[in-house]
Amino acid sequence: MSLPETPPGPADPASDDGLRAEAERCLRALAGEGARLRDDQWTAIHALVVGRRRALVVQRTGWGKSAVYFVATRLLRGRGAGPTVIVSPLLALMRNQIDAAARAGIHARTINSANTDDWEPIFAEVEAGAVDVLLVSPERLNNPDFRDLVLPKLAAGAGLVVVDEAHCISDWGHDFRPDYRRLRTLLAELPPGIPVLATTATANARVTQDVAEQLAADDALVLRGALERDSLHLAVVRLAEPERRIAWLGEHLGTLPGSGIVYTLTVAAAHEIAGYLRDRGYEVAAYSGQTDPAERLQAERDLLDNKLKALVATSALGMGFDKPDLGFIVHVGAPQSPVAYYQQIGRAGRGVDRAEVILLPGREDRDIWAYFASLAFPPEPVVRATLDVLEAAGRPLSTGALEPRVDLGRARLEMMLKVLDVDGAVRRVKGGWTATGRDWSYDRERYERVAGERTREQRAMLDYLATEGCREEFLRRQLDDPAAGPCGRCDNCTGRHWPAEVSEAGAAKARDRLRRPGVEVAPRRMWPTGVKDDLGVSGRIAPDHQAEPGRALGRLTDIGWGNRLRELFAGSDTDVSPEMFDAVVKVLAAWDWSSRPAGVVTIGSHTRPRLVEGLGRRLAEIGRLPYLGGFVPLGEPIPRRHNSAQRLRSVWHALTLPDDVAAAVREADGPILLVDDRMETGWTMTVAARRLREAGAPAVLPLTLAVTT
Known part of the structure; x- marks a missing residue:
């Protein structure tokens, strides 16, 4: 499918002046009196509200993608449309979106694994027309009760369907999630006339093409903008030993502006580094997917309120965390993809003139990349064995019941089953999983191409570390940004590099901590x-x-x-x-x-x-x-x-x-x-x-x- 070119300006004829004025008022309610719609924002809103089209918006973090769907929601609701259904991947993102919606007078509720006791009253509010926006986690899409009883009603009565962080749909993307793949079926079955919006900040040309195709429309509108972030000042600091990297962080954290995020590749590293920084007197907290949900929420609030100098976090603190004045992001360890890296650093500098972005790579990074690569889609004999077990059982089998019969760990087994579900080979039902008996072919060529793409991304990340050219330009070219050019701000462009030395006393303290x-x-x-x-x-x-x-x-x-x-x-x-x-x-x-x-x-x-x-x-x-x-x-x-x-x-x-x-x-x-x-x-x-x-x-x-x- 060919992708339509981004229009040069707004697509509003003179008769739409009143609609645009209304949209501008909605935006000011959402973002403040000084806010004005960008041309592409209005183009997207007009396509959704007037044209009832399907659109993909690929724009940099902080550009205002959420404003598009909130303003469109207000306009559509004012014209009698049903509620907007937003598929959103992270609880942190949902919380921010609900707060943003409330500022614009939009009543938003969420359905996710953390609020199951609230589902029935929320559904009652939806049926009564009291909910403007319903946020749903992608995992809900294949919960048997939700999929069979709730989702058809929501889809039929929706005024707008939004897929946020849409790169998760594509297995070419840096954060592919099998649950997102079910959206293709959902979108294909929507009644005619329900507009669809997909948004992301991190999609290269291949991912953009894949997502646009999954919108299930021949004329999907693609609005792709330049990804420059003129507040970000990128740098790489190379130190050989882990203790020197940690010591460097301890000696420079106090000089970094405001509060920020220190990203690590593993949960263990997050806790180690947070402990070391606390020993040095910094107010920091560790944050990962293993952190208790209440503790995660409190840590987010403490960072938002500037009670912390930093959260020391894994990638669990990623998409959707919105703190406009975030002054720095430091990575202790390199992510395995330039696209994933660009997505994470996009958290910083949204509402400040300057934000420091520093990467401290380590020798162990490649070992960690190799571990994550080992979790890819299993080889065909393992998949076939799983299907045979389900066929022979003649009844639903839970993931726990499958484990003794299939040589896969729980997380990888569940991922495989979700992909097979999307492919139609298995179906999730009450009590577990059943085989559908449909013909299914193992797409070895695609899996190998995806694995090859992951390897290429890792090489590109190593090239980023070594480049003597502009760092932001390098990352933007990885995202196929046609407007990529020298930023004039990074360490290579300016010639101003962070010092790579640490005091021996600092290194010794870090060594003692790490070797405890x-x-x-x-x-x-x-x-x-x-x-x-x-x-x-x-x-x-x-x-x-x-x-x-x-x-x-x-x-x-x-x-x-x-x-x-x-x-x-x-x-x-x-x-x-x-x-x-x-x-x-x-x-x-x-x-x-x-x-x-x-x-x-x-x-x-x-x-x-x-x-x-x-x-x-x-x-x-x-x-x-x-x-x-x-x-x-x-x-x-x-x-x-x-x-x-x-x-x-x-x-x-x-x-x-x-x-x-x-x-x-x-x-x-x-x-x-x-x-x-x-x-x-x-x-x-x-x-x-x-x-x-x-x-x-x-x-x-x-x-x-x-x-x-």
């Missing part, structure tokens, strides 16, 4: 579903078979010990370094166990026997404890499994506790320190702890060098 050893590891408390028939266990793990809370030296995702642990596991089998061993001893010294261990047992390893047994023996020696021996691995090395049921099955019969070790455990008459090199799912430790408890150990204290999360 010890992570508590919660033991498994429940057996996975689906293993009772073959393993004989189900439900809660018996208290006399459980391990105690354990300890790890660090997480593989840490920016402190994580780097050293990844290097250790990337190499051949060897002893841990003196520095690492000393850190493990510190972990033991800080462990507040109720009873001191009476002996040490190791978990035998096919791949690193020297590492694991050597660590156990050295710990026993320095702690003056008997080394009781180790579990013996049976058979071939255990292949990596991706979910709990599969992993438990693979380790259940793969370890044996020799009789002499079992006898030594009984005679030790005290807790056993159980040592391994790394913990991924926790099931190896769980099975080993159960065997030790059955052998007579009153308690088992798991100790590992690394945990994966």
